[in-house]
Each structure stands twice: as C-alpha cells, then as structure tokens.
Amino acid sequence: MxxxxxxxxxxxxxxxxxxxxxxxxxxxxxxxxxxxxxxxxxxxxxxxxxxxxxxxxxxxxxxxxxxxxxxxxxxxxxxxxxxxxxxxxxxxxxxxxxxxxxxxxxxxxxxxxxxxxxxxxxxxxxxxxxxxxxxxxxGVSAALPHESLSERELQVFLRLAKGESVSGIADTLKLSVKTVSTYRSRLLEKLEVASNAELAAYALRHGLMVG
The missing domain is CATH 3.40.50.2300 (Response regulator)
Structure with a gap:
C-alpha cells in the first residue's frame, strides 16, 4: 500500500x-x-x-x-x-x-x-x-536568473520579496544574521538588482510570490 x-x-x-x-x-x-x-x-x-x-x-x-x-x-x-x-x-x-x-x-x-x-x-x-x-x-531559451538559485537562496529570496527583514529570516531559518546578509548580497548580484524593493519587483514581474 x-x-x-x-x-x-x-x-x-x-x-x-x-x-x-x-x-x-x-x-x-x-x-x-x-x-x-x-x-x-x-x-x-x-x-x-x-x-x-x-x-x-x-x-x-x-x-x-x-x-x-x-x-x-x-x-x-x-x-x-x-x-x-x-x-x-x-x-x-x-x-x-x-x-x-x-x-x-x-x-x-x-x-x-x-x-x-x-x-x-x-x-x-x-x-x-x-x-x-x-x-x-x-540552448533555445536563456534560463532566467532565478532558475539557477540554490534551494537556500530561493528560500531567502522569496522571504525578502515578501518584505521580511534579514533578522526575521535568520530567526525563521535558524541562520545567523551574517549568513542571511551574505545570501542577500549574493541574490542582488545574481538577479542584477540593487535593493529589497527591486527583489520584490523581480518576484512580482516573474509571478514568483508564494505564501
């Protein structure tokens, strides 16, 4: 069964x-x-x-x-x-x-x-x-930047896009604030954006908002 x-x-x-x-x-x-x-x-x-x-x-x-x-x-x-x-x-x-x-x-x-x-x-x-x-x-279609994110990067990205703070995400995911900040910096670079607001705009633009 x-x-x-x-x-x-x-x-x-x-x-x-x-x-x-x-x-x-x-x-x-x-x-x-x-x-x-x-x-x-x-x-x-x-x-x-x-x-x-x-x-x-x-x-x-x-x-x-x-x-x-x-x-x-x-x-x-x-x-x-x-x-x-x-x-x-x-x-x-x-x-x-x-x-x-x-x-x-x-x-x-x-x-x-x-x-x-x-x-x-x-x-x-x-x-x-x-x-x-x-x-x-x-190689017909270029992969979108978010498609190459790791599991943890995707977690942090979606939470930042929803407006959660770095410290709040650190508490939820049981990570240090420094680690989450590092993920955030990596996300800004990979997605070619400059702020949390632009991360949110990216998520909305590609229909990625969950929860």
Whole structure:
C-alpha cells in the first residue's frame, strides 16, 4: 500500500485530491496538513511514501518544507502540486530536490501516473516541463536568473520579496544574521538588482510570490 500525504492550506483542494484518489487501488491518504509546520510535525508521527506538496502555504512555504524533507527524510518522494504554471517553478523545484511538478488543474489519470512514477524512484515531469528542459538543453531559451538559485537562496529570496527583514529570516531559518546578509548580497548580484524593493519587483514581474 502506497501511503500519501496531502499538504495544502485550502480544505476544498485537499478534499478534491482525496476524492480523486479514493477509488485507486494500492493508494492510501495517510494524513492531510494545512501548513508546512503541520506537515513536518505529522511526518514525525506518521511516515509516508509520497508527499503531495503545495508551494503556497502559510508560514513555512513549500520551498521550506522541501528543504526540511530532503534533510530529514531522504527516501520520501515529493510531488509538487502547484497553482503556478511550470514556466515559473518547475525547473527550480526539480533542481532543488522535488521528484516531480504538476499543476493543480491536472486530470486524475495524470495525477495517479505522477504519484506512481515518483514512488518508483523516477522523476515525473509534465509534457510542458519536459519541453522546458529540452529547450534549456538545446540552448533555445536563456534560463532566467532565478532558475539557477540554490534551494537556500530561493528560500531567502522569496522571504525578502515578501518584505521580511534579514533578522526575521535568520530567526525563521535558524541562520545567523551574517549568513542571511551574505545570501542577500549574493541574490542582488545574481538577479542584477540593487535593493529589497527591486527583489520584490523581480518576484512580482516573474509571478514568483508564494505564501
């Protein structure tokens, strides 16, 4: 029996996914969580095989949860189910440890295929994400600056873009203020911006605001 967890802050979305999976043999929803913190707490008590993870969550974002899962639960497969189109987050999330990326408006058959694919230890990419990867490999499209950010850089970037202070981010991510300041300087350089306001403008311009 394949054990699943659904992490999404909207009850109706969780119910929709649970209903889609209800009649599928060999799959069981082990638990649901409405926040990243709740998901990590439940994982300590109720192990599962595949985590269906939304990016936009209150408190700890999907990026934060992905990083924590990769540190603590190496065998757990993470399938990102997001309202954001593949062009925005699919490649960065897969590079940073997600086993697959799927839009929430997917069909039931595709969702089940994605779950079974990642459960077998393979990556799942939608046809659109595969096209993006192929274009990148062929040098057809230049990668956007944020697509090359590391997992930690992406975490800090999204929090700065939301207006969080360096000290606040340091507290949340259990880092020193100096370390977060270093990440900030690196982000300004990589994204070719000069201030937090420009970081926020970049995030808005590319549709990257989560949470």
């Amino acid at each position: 394949l054990r699943l967890a659904i992490v999404d802050d909207h009850r109706i979305v969780r119910a929709g996914f649970r209903e889609m999976l209800a009649d599928e043999l060999g799959l069981r929803v082990e638990f649901e969580a409405a926040s990243g913190e709740e998901a990590l707490q439940k994982l300590r008590e109720q192990p599962c095989d595949v985590l269906l993870l939304d990016l936009s969550l209150p408190g700890a974002s999907g990026v934060d949860v992905l990083r924590a899962v990769r540190q603590r639960y190496a065998a757990l497969k993470v399938l990102v189910l997001s309202g954001f189109p593949e062009e925005r987050y699919a490649l960065p999330m897969i590079r940073n440890g997600a086993n697959g990326y799927l839009c929430k408006d997917c069909e039931r058959d595709e969702l089940i295929r994605a779950i079974r694919t990642v459960a077998q230890g393979r990556r799942y990419v939608s046809p659109r994400t595969a096209e993006l990867l192929a274009d990148e490999l062929a």
